[in-house]
Amino acid sequence: MSELQPITVYVHEAGPNPYKVIIAAEELSVPYKTIVVKDPKEEWFAAINPNGRVPAIVDPNTNITLWESGAIVEYLVETYDKQGKLTVSDVASKWQLKQYLHFQMSGQGPYYGQAMWFHTHEDIPVAKQRYNEQIVRVVEVLDNILKGKEYLVGDKFTYADLAFIPWNRVVEGHPILKANVWDKYEVEKKYPNYVAWQRRLVARPSVEQAYKGW
Amino acid sequence: MSELQPITVYVHEAGPNPYKVIIAAEELSVPYKTIVVKDPKEEWFAAINPNGRVPAIVDPNTNITLWESGAIVEYLVETYDKQGKLTVSDVASKWQLKQYLHFQMSGQGPYYGQAMWFHTHEDIPVAKQRYNEQIVRVVEVLDNILKGKEYLVGDKFTYADLAFIPWNRVVEGHPILKANVWDKYEVEKKYPNYVAWQRRLVARPSVEQAYKGW
Numbered sequence: 403m404s405e406l407q408p409i410t411v412y413v414h415e416a417g418p419n420p421y422k423v424i425i426a427a428e429e430l431s432v433p434y435k436t437i438v439v440k441d442p443k444e445e446w447f448a449a450i451n452p453n454g455r456v457p458a459i460v461d462p463n464t465n466i467t468l469w470e471s472g473a474i475v476e477y478l479v480e481t482y483d484k485q486g487k488l489t490v491s492d493v494a495s496k497w498q499l500k501q502y503l504h505f506q507m508s509g510q511g512p513y514y515g516q517a518m519w520f521h522t523h524e525d526i527p528v529a530k531q532r533y534n535e536q537i538v539r540v541v542e543v544l545d546n547i548l549k550g551k552e553y554l555v556g557d558k559f560t561y562a563d564l565a566f567i568p569w570n571r572v573v574e575g576h577p578i579l580k581a582n583v584w585d586k587y588e589v590e591k592k593y594p595n596y597v598a599w600q601r602r603l604v605a606r607p608s609v610e611q612a613y614k615g616w
Numbered sequence: 617m618s619e620l621q622p623i624t625v626y627v628h629e630a631g632p633n634p635y636k637v638i639i640a641a642e643e644l645s646v647p648y649k650t651i652v653v654k655d656p657k658e659e660w661f662a663a664i665n666p667n668g669r670v671p672a673i674v675d676p677n678t679n680i681t682l683w684e685s686g687a688i689v690e691y692l693v694e695t696y697d698k699q700g701k702l703t704v705s706d707v708a709s710k711w712q713l714k715q716y717l718h719f720q721m722s723g724q725g726p727y728y729g730q731a732m733w734f735h736t737h738e739d740i741p742v743a744k745q746r747y748n749e750q751i752v753r754v755v756e757v758l759d760n761i762l763k764g765k766e767y768l769v770g771d772k773f774t775y776a777d778l779a780f781i782p783w784n785r786v787v788e789g790h791p792i793l794k795a796n797v798w799d800k801y802e803v804e805k806k807y808p809n810y811v812a813w814q815r816r817l818v819a820r821p822s823v824e825q826a827y828k829g830w
Contacts, residue, residue: 452760453719453723465708466707468711470722472714473715473717476714494679501682504684507722508725511722513726526740529740529743
């Protein structure tokens with residue numbers, strides 16, 4: 403796809419969601435460049451995303467501006483994954499991919515994000531416990547789904563798996579969630595299907611490349 | 617579509633998300649029947665949705681079982697909206713619909729849900745205020761987007777608007793959020809584009825029909 407112009411991906415110094423877009427672009431060999439947005443509430447960026455959040459993209463090949471990481475991943479797949487590398491072909495499985503993407507967007511990201519928020523603001527034990535337990539609940543649901551399976555849908559890596567990577571990494575890799583969730587709730591010992599899946603996902607070259615930084 | 621068998625929609629006594637599915641089915645004249653799930657954590661229901669949440673559907677016409685309200689709405693539209701009643705035709709606008717659906721799923725639902733949770737559990741003023749303010753932030757974002765517009769995308773009612781209806785209704789209609797957000801933050805006075813949009817959405821016959829109860 404060397405004829406493509408690079409897609410601009412607006413990212414942040416921290417925060418997991420832009421990585422979904424970078425990993426997808428790496429997987430599909432779509433050229434991109436990153437712009438680090440210091441303050442996504444600034445007026446110039448509100449013109450790109452009135453919700454004031456990253457990621458957002460501008461694709462000069464199609465003149466499309468888009469925000470919300472779930473929508474961007476779907477867009478990259480539908481526009482640039484002509485060989486179906488990150489998708490499946492049968493109709494029922496295709497809807498499973500959408501289902502898991504929405505589960506990640508509504509059921510993983512927001513709860514994990516609230517856990518981080520309450521661990522880094524005023525000390526409210528009830529709230530911390532609530533969100534720690536929500537993370538463990540999501541991990542347990544994924545562990546059950548992954549029983550006897552290597553990936554969520556269709557025995558192959560898809561964009562559904564991909565979407566879970568950034569927050570999965572935070573729970574094991576960020577000191578706060580490592581101590582308060584990963585270690586405290588013995589994730590590694592209790593949820594082996596989940597852990598094996600996570601190891602499989604982060605071992606992909608696309609993920610290694612994405613986390614080299616921007 | 618009288619040749620269609622009714623889709624089974626699993627719902628709950630309370631909770632806004634199943635209404636998205638019911639409203640979409642009403643809009644598209646897709647036959648359905650509802651089953652009220654007393655406890656979505658029960659084993660029989662875990663076989664349908666291992667995440668233990670409603671809505672979920674089983675469509676006997678396609679043999680597809682699906683959960684996550686965002687995915688179900690997309691499924692109903694792609695499968696049964698052959699005339700494009702709830703969609704738009706140009707590619708850029710089509711991606712806007714996905715973007716707003718993901719915004720609703722990840723940016724409206726979870727925060728509004730956390731507000732309700734903290735207002736109905738132990739009294740933690742910091743948490744209540746956080747989520748009240750998150751609701752107002754989302755309302756303000758929508759109000760800005762809706763400036764000079766009747767609907768989110770393409771000058772017509774689409775599934776993107778539809779997805780926001782149930783939680784919009786709760787903020788104005790549930791006594792807790794009515795007092796703590798709608799009245800306290802003067803939503804009606806300060807966010808006229810948003811309020812006019814909401815009035816337009818809830819006036820649809822499909823919405824009236826959906827809220828007659830199951």
